[in-house]
Amino acid sequence: MNQFIQRMFKAAAARNGGVVRRSRASVKKHASFRQLKAAVTKRGFHLLRSGGQYIVICNKGDCKLLA
Numbered sequence: 869m870n871q872f873i874q875r876m877f878k879a880a881a882a883r884n885g886g887v888v889r890r891s892r893a894s895v896k897k898h899a900s901f902r903q904l905k906a907a908v909t910k911r912g913f914h915l916l917r918s919g920g921q922y923i924v925i926c927n928k929g930d931c932k933l934l935a
Contacts, residue, residue, distance in 0.1 A: 913928065
């Protein structure tokens with residue numbers, strides 16, 4: 869797996885069920901959307917895109933957009 873993606877999921881927020889965000893430009897520069905999506909799917913997490921950011925909700929629970 870790509871080192872950038874590995875470091876992303878080693879962050880305290882990812883390990884503790886929090887939220888991790890990375891800029892789309894950073895993901896494009898250091899990895900790819902396909903790699904990020906595969907890593908998120910493998911873990912059963914949720915991936916969102918908002919503006920220039922990818923947001924990963926690092927838990928396997930339900931995810932519902934409320935507003």
